[in-house]
Amino acid sequence: MSVTVRAAVNGEERALTGHPMARLLDVLRESLELTGTKEGCGEGECGACTVLFDGEPVLSCLVPLFQCDERQIETVEGLAEAPRARAFLDRFVAAGGVQCGACTPGIIVTAWALLEREARPDVEAVRDALAGNLCRCTGYEGILRALAVDAGADETEEAAR
Amino acid sequence: MRTDTPTSEVRSGPGPIGTSPPRPDGLAKVTGAAVFADDLVLPGLWFGATLRSPHAHARIAALRFDPARAPEGTVAVTARDLPGPNGVQLIDDEWPVLADGVVRHVGEAVALVAAPTRIAARQALAAFTVEYEPLPAVLTMAEAAAAEAPPLATVEIAYGDVEAALAAADVVVEGTYRTGHQEHIYIECQAMTAWEEDGVLVAAGSMQCPYYVHKSLVHAFGLPANRVRVRATAVGGGFGGKEDYPSLIALHAALLARAAGRPVRLAYDRHEDIVATTKRHPAEVRHRTGLRRDGTLTAVDVEVLLDGGAYRTLSSVVLSRAALHAGGPYRCPHVRVRGRVLATHTAPNSAFRGFGAPQTQFAMERQMDRAARALGLDPYTIRARNVAGPGDELPTGQVLDESAGGRLCLEEVERRTGFTARWRELERERAFRLGDGSVRFGDGAEGRKPARGVGLSLYFHGAGFTGNGERRMRSPVAARLLADGRIEVLTAMTDMGQGCAAVFPQIAAAAAGVGAEDLVFAEPDTAEVPDSGPTVASRTTMIVGGAIASAVGELRRRVDEWLAARGETPGAFRAAAARYVAAGEPAEVEVRHEPPEGQQFDDERYQGAAYPTFSWGADVAEVEVDPDTFAVHPVRVTAVCEVGRAIHPRLCAGQVEGGTLQAVGWALLEEVKLADGRYLNDRLATYIIPTVRDTPRIDVHLLERPWAGGPFGAKGMGELPMDGGAPAVAQAVENATGLEIDELPITPERLYERDRDGRRVGG
Numbered sequence: 001m002s003v004t005v006r007a008a009v010n011g012e013e014r015a016l017t018g019h020p021m022a023r024l025l026d027v028l029r030e031s032l033e034l035t036g037t038k039e040g041c042g043e044g045e046c047g048a049c050t051v052l053f054d055g056e057p058v059l060s061c062l063v064p065l066f067q068c069d070e071r072q073i074e075t076v077e078g079l080a081e082a083p084r085a086r087a088f089l090d091r092f093v094a095a096g097g098v099q100c101g102a103c104t105p106g107i108i109v110t111a112w113a114l115l116e117r118e119a120r121p122d123v124e125a126v127r128d129a130l131a132g133n134l135c136r137c138t139g140y141e142g143i144l145r146a147l148a149v150d151a152g153a154d155e156t157e158e159a160a161r
Numbered sequence: 162m163r164t165d166t167p168t169s170e171v172r173s174g175p176g177p178i179g180t181s182p183p184r185p186d187g188l189a190k191v192t193g194a195a196v197f198a199d200d201l202v203l204p205g206l207w208f209g210a211t212l213r214s215p216h217a218h219a220r221i222a223a224l225r226f227d228p229a230r231a232p233e234g235t236v237a238v239t240a241r242d243l244p245g246p247n248g249v250q251l252i253d254d255e256w257p258v259l260a261d262g263v264v265r266h267v268g269e270a271v272a273l274v275a276a277p278t279r280i281a282a283r284q285a286l287a288a289f290t291v292e293y294e295p296l297p298a299v300l301t302m303a304e305a306a307a308a309e310a311p312p313l314a315t316v317e318i319a320y321g322d323v324e325a326a327l328a329a330a331d332v333v334v335e336g337t338y339r340t341g342h343q344e345h346i347y348i349e350c351q352a353m354t355a356w357e358e359d360g361v362l363v364a365a366g367s368m369q370c371p372y373y374v375h376k377s378l379v380h381a382f383g384l385p386a387n388r389v390r391v392r393a394t395a396v397g398g399g400f401g402g403k404e405d406y407p408s409l410i411a412l413h414a415a416l417l418a419r420a421a422g423r424p425v426r427l428a429y430d431r432h433e434d435i436v437a438t439t440k441r442h443p444a445e446v447r448h449r450t451g452l453r454r455d456g457t458l459t460a461v462d463v464e465v466l467l468d469g470g471a472y473r474t475l476s477s478v479v480l481s482r483a484a485l486h487a488g489g490p491y492r493c494p495h496v497r498v499r500g501r502v503l504a505t506h507t508a509p510n511s512a513f514r515g516f517g518a519p520q521t522q523f524a525m526e527r528q529m530d531r532a533a534r535a536l537g538l539d540p541y542t543i544r545a546r547n548v549a550g551p552g553d554e555l556p557t558g559q560v561l562d563e564s565a566g567g568r569l570c571l572e573e574v575e576r577r578t579g580f581t582a583r584w585r586e587l588e589r590e591r592a593f594r595l596g597d598g599s600v601r602f603g604d605g606a607e608g609r610k611p612a613r614g615v616g617l618s619l620y621f622h623g624a625g626f627t628g629n630g631e632r633r634m635r636s637p638v639a640a641r642l643l644a645d646g647r648i649e650v651l652t653a654m655t656d657m658g659q660g661c662a663a664v665f666p667q668i669a670a671a672a673a674g675v676g677a678e679d680l681v682f683a684e685p686d687t688a689e690v691p692d693s694g695p696t697v698a699s700r701t702t703m704i705v706g707g708a709i710a711s712a713v714g715e716l717r718r719r720v721d722e723w724l725a726a727r728g729e730t731p732g733a734f735r736a737a738a739a740r741y742v743a744a745g746e747p748a749e750v751e752v753r754h755e756p757p758e759g760q761q762f763d764d765e766r767y768q769g770a771a772y773p774t775f776s777w778g779a780d781v782a783e784v785e786v787d788p789d790t791f792a793v794h795p796v797r798v799t800a801v802c803e804v805g806r807a808i809h810p811r812l813c814a815g816q817v818e819g820g821t822l823q824a825v826g827w828a829l830l831e832e833v834k835l836a837d838g839r840y841l842n843d844r845l846a847t848y849i850i851p852t853v854r855d856t857p858r859i860d861v862h863l864l865e866r867p868w869a870g871g872p873f874g875a876k877g878m879g880e881l882p883m884d885g886g887a888p889a890v891a892q893a894v895e896n897a898t899g900l901e902i903d904e905l906p907i908t909p910e911r912l913y914e915r916d917r918d919g920r921r922v923g924g
Contacts, residue, residue: 029200033202034193035193035196035197035199035200035202036192036193036194037193038197038348038349038397039199039350039430040348040349040350040431040845041430041431041844041845041846042430042431042432043431043844043845043846045844045845045846046348046431046845048348075193076191076192076193077192077193077194080191080192080193080194089188089191089192090183090188092187092191093183093184093187093188093190093191094181094183094811095811096811096812096814096815096818097191098184098187098190098191098658099398099658099659099660099815099819100347100348100349100395100396100397100398100399100657100658101186101189101190101191101195101197101395101397101658102197102347102348102349102397102398103348104190104191105191105193108191123858126853127853127854130852130853131852131853131854132852133852133853134346134348134845134850134852135348135853136345136346136347136348136398136400136819136823136850137398137658137815137819138815138818138819139815139818139819139820139821139822139823139856139859140818140822140853140856141815141818141858141859141861142811142815142818143853144853
């Protein structure tokens, strides 16, 4: 059994053929060789496979191919090519948001969607947006520093009172 | 002392020591361009799958493969097809490549298949028929201790006369502490691809130790070293989980590649990764501690039990490090540590960041808190009274060098957080809420508000290999001048996120006095680079970085002397180096790490310098505990770490931030549940690691006491932060609830049971 759907992937119209229940994750990685999108758990828990689906972050391991017809899909590779993304990407690296890099594409995609909605999110907003993206290296501190306007504030005084 | 708070300063190129330029691999990682193990595209690639034991212990009475039931062309491999010894060569080779006749844990690999697609490979597993005859299984440490089977490893450290000192002590405090398995959850699961190319067996994938994988392939296939080649791809997290296991998965992939005559990849999904790969050793640590009334330690007696799982893997060295850290960062004239690793019919436990030390230091820190309560002291005072410093002796007789910064960390974390005053205030608040212990925590909360608590820990971590490890390896790095005058540096180290890709160029640039543009770093590929040892044990910056500094410094000296001999003035290094190479002068250098003469260790008697040096830390954790749900929410952790010299403060602090959260996860959330030897929570939906919502703000302050033995004063520190988080959180929970915490993780269920059973701390 096989279906063909038409979708825009990173702005380019593509005909994608496969089993209707093929995971978008596999279609991207194997058929299109867009290997920036990672599999971390395969069951919607870790966020490593996040892509934008009509502008909204979704977990591509849970999206079957048949749902992709007439959709706009954007992966980390597509975002990275946007000229206005460069400053954000540089800031993310400089702040220590990246260590091993396996969760990074999913976090970049999710964070990009957040920043499109809210240019200067605070720590709470970033925590809400990234609650579905696991990172095992950074303790999330570098990611918060890169994204949240108030991440650098010293809260020691408040906490210790 | 210099306090160096990481800055967000960004410069291009390696930059001087102590600055934080962007990591060179950063852009590739944020754009998705970095190539990880499962991203390699190879023509004709097939995929493998692994048949695993459903039994904890069983005899394999029959194992058959029926090709008619498998997709066309499937190849199958069992233990009978092995070309050589059925063992993964690590310290020894007792870990089977494939089970032969008997399985000793659920998930043990029994047979392998390869097929053209991932799905076909999985389907092909159904073509196997296995007849198992279940055997009695030993599943827990308690069962193993009762069975009195020979341990997988033992250790004993004796210093002074511990029994006499206990008999003479003002106070003797006893305690038993337990910690559980911890799963690494590197976000990139294990994956390896193998193939044959011009008579050379190649394995490429995610690993910390290319030469461990190389050694295991040479051993199992009986090949000459130059007919095996191992390449590390980008490594999506390791934490010790990719120290030894990649050797096994590489053997499996190589067996399939040879059988199929084409490249074969084994890429585990998360479920398989959790079921099959190693974990942190569960531990039970018993303490008897003698003290004077003023809190001075006079005797420390420790018994350490670790659950090794079914095979030895690296357990003997994990036990060694566990024992060497069991007395904590304290001075004590009489110490005895006895340790054993017990075998159980569960998947082997092996390397995980900290390597045994987090388990034993959790126990020692809890024991210090228990002793403080018995003596009416606060947590700061008992630690300040006993912290070891320069010139003090550890239980092996090792005399601490002048960089020993434990007291600095303790004082700095107290200064920054006002810990002691806050802890006392919260003790009083709790006494007000709960009276003298007559009111349960779950009943005594005022207005159902979460109760706050603060906790303090003090810890240290031996940097580099234990004992004579470095002396035995004498691991080399190489450097050479290229025709264009650039310096190429060759090591086998992999960057699994920790940042050697950034730190090595900084060290090399500073040591050679050159710029980033003058340096090239070879990929970790055993066909190109020398065996500079494994990327483990907090050794990469300190040991390998030191050898890099020597190697590039030597090349610089040669070029400078050559110029001087010709009466030329040194201009730009690169141009001069290019002329030096063109003149046919010796342009390659290999430097081996040589431990200083004074650093000797007797590994029979456990005496001498167990580590080149130690890094140090003190944490203060603040938590909230919900009186209805008993859930613990960590609010903030302040970590003060003394690291010698932070080459790249941002990445160094990043190690502390990430390690601290792993420790907090281990303390509060992460629990491996087993039934009949089978993991019940073998998925990310059920094995819970901290999300950004469960995460405290982590405030890191780096202190620097440069150590003469490390490059630019740097000490190893990658594992250090794993030691401090759990005991600080445990004490904070006690401070909030008055409930005794002697076991990890501190789940709501455990807290509730303690409250129900009235297990309260004194005072």
